[in-house]
Every structure is written in structure tokens, then in C-alpha cells.
Amino acid sequence: MNHSLAVVVIASGVAYGTPLLYAALGELLTERSGVLNLGVEGMMLIGAVMGFWTVQRVHAGSGAILVVAIGVAALAGALTAAIHAFLVITLRASQIVSGLALTIFAGAAGLSSYLGNDFNLGDNPARHQFHAVFPASVQRWPIVGPIVFGQNVLVYVSWACVVAVWLYLTRTRPGLNVRAVGDSPAAADAMGIDVAAYRYAHTLVGGAFAGVAGATFTLAITPQWVDGITGGAGWIAIALVIFAFWRPELCLVGAYFFGALQALSPELQARGIHIGPTELWANSLPYLMTIVVLVLVSASSTRRWLGAPAALGLPYVREER
Amino acid sequence: MSRGKSVRAVALLASASLAVLALTAATGSARTEQRSSAFKVAWIYVGPHNDHGWSQAHDQGRLYVQKQLGSKVQTTFKENVAVGPQLQQTVASLVRDGYKLIFGTSYGYFDTKLAAKYPQVLFEQATGTQTAKNLSEYFGAAEDTVYLSGMAAGAATKKGTLGYVVAYPIPEVIRHANAFALGAQLMHPGAKVKLVWTNSWFDPSKEKHAAESLFSSGADVLGQNVDSPATGEFAQSKHVPWVGYDSNAKKFAPTSWLTASVYHWGPYYVRRVKAAMNGTWKSGFYYGTIKDGFTGLAPYGPKVSKATKAAIAKKMQAIKTGKFYEFAGPLYDQKGKLRVPKGKRLNVQQLYAMNWLVRGVIGSPKG
Numbered sequence: 058m059n060h061s062l063a064v065v066v067i068a069s070g071v072a073y074g075t076p077l078l079y080a081a082l083g084e085l086l087t088e089r090s091g092v093l094n095l096g097v098e099g100m101m102l103i104g105a106v107m108g109f110w111t112v113q114r115v116h117a118g119s120g121a122i123l124v125v126a127i128g129v130a131a132l133a134g135a136l137t138a139a140i141h142a143f144l145v146i147t148l149r150a151s152q153i154v155s156g157l158a159l160t161i162f163a164g165a166a167g168l169s170s171y172l173g174n175d176f177n178l179g180d181n182p183a184r185h186q187f188h189a190v191f192p193a194s195v196q197r198w199p200i201v202g203p204i205v206f207g208q209n210v211l212v213y214v215s216w217a218c219v220v221a222v223w224l225y226l227t228r229t230r231p232g233l234n235v236r237a238v239g240d241s242p243a244a245a246d247a248m249g250i251d252v253a254a255y256r257y258a259h260t261l262v263g264g265a266f267a268g269v270a271g272a273t274f275t276l277a278i279t280p281q282w283v284d285g286i287t288g289g290a291g292w293i294a295i296a297l298v299i300f301a302f303w304r305p306e307l308c309l310v311g312a313y314f315f316g317a318l319q320a321l322s323p324e325l326q327a328r329g330i331h332i333g334p335t336e337l338w339a340n341s342l343p344y345l346m347t348i349v350v351l352v353l354v355s356a357s358s359t360r361r362w363l364g365a366p367a368a369l370g371l372p373y374v375r376e377e378r
Numbered sequence: 379m380s381r382g383k384s385v386r387a388v389a390l391l392a393s394a395s396l397a398v399l400a401l402t403a404a405t406g407s408a409r410t411e412q413r414s415s416a417f418k419v420a421w422i423y424v425g426p427h428n429d430h431g432w433s434q435a436h437d438q439g440r441l442y443v444q445k446q447l448g449s450k451v452q453t454t455f456k457e458n459v460a461v462g463p464q465l466q467q468t469v470a471s472l473v474r475d476g477y478k479l480i481f482g483t484s485y486g487y488f489d490t491k492l493a494a495k496y497p498q499v500l501f502e503q504a505t506g507t508q509t510a511k512n513l514s515e516y517f518g519a520a521e522d523t524v525y526l527s528g529m530a531a532g533a534a535t536k537k538g539t540l541g542y543v544v545a546y547p548i549p550e551v552i553r554h555a556n557a558f559a560l561g562a563q564l565m566h567p568g569a570k571v572k573l574v575w576t577n578s579w580f581d582p583s584k585e586k587h588a589a590e591s592l593f594s595s596g597a598d599v600l601g602q603n604v605d606s607p608a609t610g611e612f613a614q615s616k617h618v619p620w621v622g623y624d625s626n627a628k629k630f631a632p633t634s635w636l637t638a639s640v641y642h643w644g645p646y647y648v649r650r651v652k653a654a655m656n657g658t659w660k661s662g663f664y665y666g667t668i669k670d671g672f673t674g675l676a677p678y679g680p681k682v683s684k685a686t687k688a689a690i691a692k693k694m695q696a697i698k699t700g701k702f703y704e705f706a707g708p709l710y711d712q713k714g715k716l717r718v719p720k721g722k723r724l725n726v727q728q729l730y731a732m733n734w735l736v737r738g739v740i741g742s743p744k745g
Contacts, residue, residue: 065594069587166458170426179428182611182630279582279608281630284426284458288583320587326574327541327591329740 058199066324068203070317071212076101076273076287078215078312080294082222083266085303087138089226090259091239091368092145095156097267098291099163100137104130104268106169109275109282110176112185119185126185127211127272134268135261137163142260146253149372165285173282183280187211209277211269215309218266222305235259239366242373252373270294296347299354303364315343416452417655419443420477422468423457424484425580431605431624432579433457435641436483436504442644443651451651461486473499479654481647482506484579485548488513500654505550507730509661516646516664518673521557521729522697523639525704526675526690527601527621528561530636533686534619535562535599538569541592543602543609545579547745549732553705554603554639556736558621560704562599563738565689572597573741582608593618599636610634619681626676635679642672665726669698705729710737 058064080097087094094100108130112122141159144150163169173179187209189196196207225232237245238255246252274286293315301307322339325332353359421440423433437455444453454477456468465487472480479500482488488503493513502514509515531540540562544551559571572595574588585608589600593616601621602609607630613620614631622638646666653659666672675694678687696702707718711734718724724732735743 060594065591069590073583073587174428179426179430182607274583279586280611281582281607283429283580283582283606286582288581319584320591323574323576323584323588323591324594326741327572327588327595327597329572331742334745 059197059203062324062328064200064203066317066320067313068207069320069324070313070315071204071208072316073278073319074312074314074316075208075212075215076270076278076290077294077297077315078309079211079218079270079273080267080291081297081301081308081312082215082218082305083134083263083270084295084298085263085301085305085308086222086235086259086266087263088298088369089239089303089366090235090256091242091366091371091373092142092256092260092263093152093156093370094138094141094159094260094263095153095295096137096141096159096163097294098165098287098289099160099167099169100134100264100267101271101274101287101291101294102164102167102169102285103137103172104134104271105275105286106173106178106271106282107133107268108272109178109183110172112183112276113178113181114176122185123187123276126276127269130268130272131265132268134264134266134271136264138260138264138267141264142257145372146256146260149374152370152372160291164291170284173284178282179284181281183276185276186280187277211273211277219305219309226305231255236366239368242368242371243375246373246375256373267291267294293343296343299350299365300343300347302350303366318342416450417479417651418452418454418475418477419479419481419651419654420453420472421455421481421483422459422465422472422487423455424460425458425605427455427457429580429605430607430627430630431622433483433605435624436481436643439643439647440481443647446644446648447651450655459484459487466492469496479651479659485550500659502650509663511661514650514661514664516650516666518641518666519668520639520641520673521553521704522668523673523675524554524603524623525557525561526694526697527637527639528558529565529690529693530561530678530682530686531558531599531601531619531621532562532565532569533683533689534636534681535566535569537596537598538566539596540569540571540599540601541589541595541597542571542573543585543588543592543600543604544573544575544741545604546577547575547743549730551603552735552743553729553732554623555739555741556732557704558601558603559736559739564693565686569738571601571739573735573739575741575745576604577745578604580605582606585609586612589613607631619679622676628677628679631679633680636682637678638676640674640676641666642674646672667698668694711735712737712739 084097108126111126111129141155144155145152189207190210191206196202234250238252242252275282297311301311318339354365425433427437428434440453459465459468473496482503485505488501489508490510493501493510500512505517506515562569572592576584576588585604585606589609589612599619600609600613602623607627610620610627610631613634619636620631620634621636628635703723705724707722708720709718711717733743
């Protein structure tokens with residue numbers, strides 16, 4: 058039963074959806090504060106390379122080093138996001154231009170690839186990596202074994218993050234403030250909320266999440282470093298935030314759905330099932346679905362209902378209001 | 379408002395310069411010192427130069443040239459170059475920088491049109507078919523060595539089901555998959571080889587997906603015709619034997635590693651660079667063999683038994699002397715139709731047009 062198509066695809070969807078989930082949660086926090094950061098792919102790749110560098114070069118026990126590596130990846134992602142934050146919040150540059158520039162600058166064939174090649178990280182497999190937490194006997198339990206108990210600790214931590222982000226946005230004072238900043242910075246400003254400080258903080262936290270997402274690739278999914286290892290996952294994560302209507306719980310569902318789509322094509326092939334160009338539609342479906350959501354979002358009446366932050370992408374200038 | 383405007387101008391300038399900085403850093407290239415008198419030779423790779431597979435093998439060939447010819451040549455490489463506009467730009471910039479001989483190491487890079495555009499430059503393309511006065515083609519008969527690596531895989535399977543991770547459904551990959559299956563079937567009669575296409579030469583995440591799928595659908599030995607060691611890492615984690623491709627990637631799967639078909643590009647590159655330097659370079663279609671020392675097998679891993687090694691060595695000798703050829707009839711396709719009758723052999727043109735899979739391969743030759 059555990060080798061049936063459905064169980065394998067769902068289990069795989071959870072594993073491969075996890076980096077999407079981390080990156081999307083980060084981008085969600087950033088966008089909820091009114092800042093659009095298209096640099097997710099670049100920040101992920103910086104996190105991926107720095108997390109991997111840590112396990113290869115810093116000597117410590119396996120558990121400790123992995124925790125440190127995740128911390129380093131988060132820090133590296135946050136520092137990369139700081140460039141974007143400075144440009145768009147302090148200097149009020151175009152968020153789209155700055156975000157794209159960040160991905161080109163930090164991403165594949167950019168800074169991340171320079172760092173990886175300069176440290177010669179491509180030469181060896183990871184010295185430490187995240188393994189499944191539960192014993193093999195538990196992983197063999199029907200259905201829940203592979204899907205729930207066959208995962209590594211990053212998956213379980215991501216579930217905690219979903220709950221934490223949801224509680225933060227709906228049940229805490231700062232969380233409500235962020236939503237105010239993202240929807241109406243002028244009103245938030247009048248209430249005495251420091252708009253710039255909130256936007257800085259959430260852009261940096263978003264970068265940290267993206268860094269962890271990148272490290273999920275190099276320390277768990279494919280434990281090695283190669284240039285451009287995230288393979289466009291950052292763009293899917295941005296699409297995912299829109300697809301999930303800016304809600305953390307829907308990010309989880311969407312991430313696993315998109316993750317499972319990627320697993321579907323090889324699974325069908327390995328089972329000798331041919332239903333047309335699966336590769337084509339499995340890879341394009343996330344984007345097609347995002348286009349549909351974008352069309353919905355572009356109409357102002359549905360926009361409010363879907364939950365798009367009203368001031369998303371707009372720089373806030375006090376004297377212009 | 380003027381302050382606001384100037385701030386915004388600064389911001390625009392800052393993000394623009396960031397982008398320019400990134401773009402200049404974007405084209406990865408080797409660091410080589412400028413030597414004006416040296417003969418300039420360039421390589422173009424489809425993946426990273428350190429992919430532990432195809433591109434890395436070519437880069438070792440490049441380094442071999444640099445070592446053999448020393449200061450007389452200046453070499454460089456461009457990596458992660460996709461077919462299309464990016465390739466055109468890469469070639470244009472290499473020509474502008476004075477590179478006289480350019481090796482393109484992926485299918486579809488160069489054609490007669492491109493060669494005609496730069497008549498003063500010599501082009502060589504691996505795995506392609508088009509030739510012109512200044513465009514040569516070169517490749518190796520890896521089907522022979524892939525067959526031998528398939529023997530190692532066939533000896534290792536218990537259930538008789540093998541998985542093979544494949545890139546694109548093109549003749550090159552199809553004939554390698556066929557050779558792998560025939561080799562496996564020699565050691566394990568009736569063995570089945572399942573294919574999963576990734577539609578990419580280099581994508582560790584997709585390759586791992588493919589390996590997982592093959593394993594979960596019953597394969598107990600994995601092989602590949604893609605460029606990253608992701609399949610091997612997965613095989614190691616499941617203690618499943620693994621046959622690589624292009625490079626010795628044993629360190630990614632120390633106990634799972636069986637062997638791999640490899641190419642020795644270096645000596646060919648040295649010959650061609652020398653010929654280009656002294657003006658004796660001629661366009662041609664080179665198809666290197668085991669006998670030439672162009673193709674071979676990587677060192678064996680611990681799981682390959684003495685008996686298997688002896689069987690492979692014997693077969694390798696028979697291939698060298700021409701007594702054995704894996705694509706000699708009778709050969710049947712997946713549906714049992716006779717494709718190559720007894721006494722007939724496929725020639726290189728037929729190998730370059732192969733679009734059918736041999737009996738026992740599970741998967742579609744259309745991807």
C-alpha cells in the first residue's frame with residue numbers, strides 16, 4: 058500500500074513542497090507588510106550555498122552543525138533581503154526592479170554561484186544532512202508512515218511555522234499592525250505605527266525564511282551544492298503566495314500540491330502510465346493557476362475579498378498623502 | 379518634492395548598477411591570465427563545469443590541453459549555456475575576444491549557419507551531426523562502454539528490474555538506454571529496464587525524483603544517462619547499486635557505486651588544438667572507440683564481484699577486436715518486432731537515428 062501511486066506522490070509532495078512552504082511563508086510576511094520581493098530565488102540560492110558551506114567547513118557534531126547551518130542560511134537570506142529593504146523602503150525604488158535585480162545579482166550564475174565555486178563546494182557531497190526523524194519501523198506504517206513519519210525535522214518545523222505565522226497575523230498586536238501597514242500605511246502611520254520599521258523587519262524575516270528554504274535543498278532534498286540548485290522554486294513560491302490568497306494555512310496546501318505535481322511525472326513514467334506530455338502540464342500548472350488567481354486579483358472587487366494587501370508594491374511617502 | 383525625486387533617481391541608479399554588476403558576473407568563466415601570443419581556445423558547457431558528469435569530463439579535457447601545451451595556448455570555458463540566443467551571444471563574445479577554436483559540448487549548439495557566419499573561426503561540436511568546412515563533429519562510441527556498465531548492473535540485480543534515469547528522448551540517449559538494457563540482459567536474462575525521462579541534462583532535483591520513482595516501482599539497481607550524481611546519492615541512501623555516467627562519481631555513493639561509462643576527451647582535444655595551431659586542422663566526423671582509448675570504464679566499486687569483472691574484461695576485449703558488437707542482429711523492439719535481422723549490424727548513421735527501444739525496456743522512446 059505504501060508503494061501505491063497516491064501515497065508515494067503525496068509523501069513526495071510534502072518533501073518537495075517544504076522549501077516552497079518556507080519561501081512562501083517568508084514572502085507572505087513581506088507582502089503582508091506591503092513590500093513585494095521578487096528576489097526570493099536569489100535569497101534562496103544564497104541560503105542554499107551558505108548553509109551548505111557551514112556543514113562542509115565548520116566542524117562540530119552532526120546535530121549542532123545542522124542547527125548552525127540553518128541559522129547561517131537564515132542570516133544570509135536576511136542580509137540579502139536587507140539590500141532590497143534599503144532600496145525600496147529607504148530609497149523608495151521600484152519594488153519590481155529591485156526584486157528582479159536581487160535575483161539576478163544573488164542567484165544562479167551570480168553571487169551564489171561565485172561563492173560556491175570560490176569555496177569549491179561542488180566537489181563533495183554534504184558531510185551532514187537531515188534524515189528522517191522516526192525509526193524505519195514507524196515509517197512502514199500504512200499510509201501515514203511515508204507521508205507523516207517519513208519526513209525530516211525541517212518538515213515538522215515548517216508546520217510549526219505555519220501555525221506561528223497564522224497566530225501572529227490573526228492573534229497578536231504586532232501581527233494586526235503589519236496587516237494595517239500593508240493595507241493602509243497612511244492610516245497605520247496616523248495610529249503611531251512605524252511603517253518603515255515594520256516593513257524592514259518583515260522584509261528581513263522574509264529573507265530569512267527564503268534562506269532556510271534554500272538550505273532545505275542543499276541539506277535535505279539533494280544534499281550537494283550545484284549552481285542554481287533551487288531550479289526556479291523561488292518563482293513558484295511567489296506564485297504560491299498569490300495562489301494561497303496571502304494565507305499561511307493555504308500556503309501549506311498549495312506547497313504540497315505544487316510539490317506533488319513535480320513528483321507526478323516521474324511516478325507515472327516509472328509505472329509505465331503515459332497520458333500525454335505530463336512533464337509539460339505538471340510544470341506549467343502552478344503558473345497557469347497563478348495566472349487565474351492574478352486575473353481575479355486584478356479586479357478591485359475580488360481583490361479585497363481574496364485578501365491582497367491593498368498597498369502591496371507601493372512605496373510609502375508620508376508627505377505625499 | 380525635488381528631494382523625493384532625487385532620492386528616487388539615486389534608487390533607480392542603485393538598482394540599475396546592481397543589475398549591471400550581476401550581469402557582468404553572470405557569465406561564469408575560467409580565470410586565465412592574458413597572454414597575447416597564445417593560441418586561444420574556448421569550451422562551451424551545457425551545465426556547470428563541476429557537475430561530476432558530462433561537463434566536468436570535458437573540463438578535465440580542457441585542463442589536460444592547458445597542461446600539455448602550456449603557455450602556447452590560452453583556454454577558457456563558458457558554463458550553463460542554453461541552446462538558442464544565449465549560445466549565439468556566447469559565441470559572438472568569444473569570437474570578439476579572439477578565440478580561434480571553439481568546442482561546443484552539447485547537442486544542438488552549432489550548425490552550418492553559425493559556422494558560415496564566422497568563417498575565420500574553427501568549430502567542433504560533440505554529439506551533433508552537421509559538418510562544414512570549419513565545423514567538425516566528434517563523439518565516442520559510448521554504446522560499447524554503456525553496454526559493459528549495463529553488464530555490471532545486470533549482475534547486481536536480484537529481481538531483474540533495473541531503473542535508468544534518462545535526459546531527452548533523442549537517438550543518443552535511446553541507444554545508450556538500449557545498450558544498457560542489452561548488457562544487463564546478458565548477465566540477467568529477461569531483465570527489464572524502466573526509463574524515467576527528466577527532460578533536462580542537469581537537474582539534481584528532477585533526477586532524484588526519477589530515481590525515487592524507479593525505486594518505489596520496483597527497480598533494485600539504478601543507472602543514468604543524465605549529468606548530476608543525485609541518482610547516486612539516492613541509491614546510496616537506499617543501499618541500492620548504481621551505475622553512473624561520464625565521470626567517476628564514486629565519492630557520492632561509496633558503497634553503491636558499480637562503475638560508469640566514461641570518455642577521455644583530453645587526448646582528442648590536444649590533437650585538434652595542435653592541428654589548429656599548425657594549420658593542419660581539417661573538418662571531420664570523429665567517432666572514438668575503446669580501442670582508441672577514447673571511451674572506457676571508470677574504476678569499479680566494492681559491489682562488483684571478481685567473476686563480473688572477468689566477464690566484462692572478456693567482453694571488452696571482444697569489442698576491441700571487433701568479434702562482438704551489441705547492436706548486431708537479431709534485435710527485437712519493445713513490441714517484439716524484429717528490427718535488426720541476424721547477420722546485420724547497425725552502422726553509425728543508424729545509431730544516430732535510433733528511435734526505438736529494445737525488448738525488455740519499459741518506457742516510451744518519445745519521452
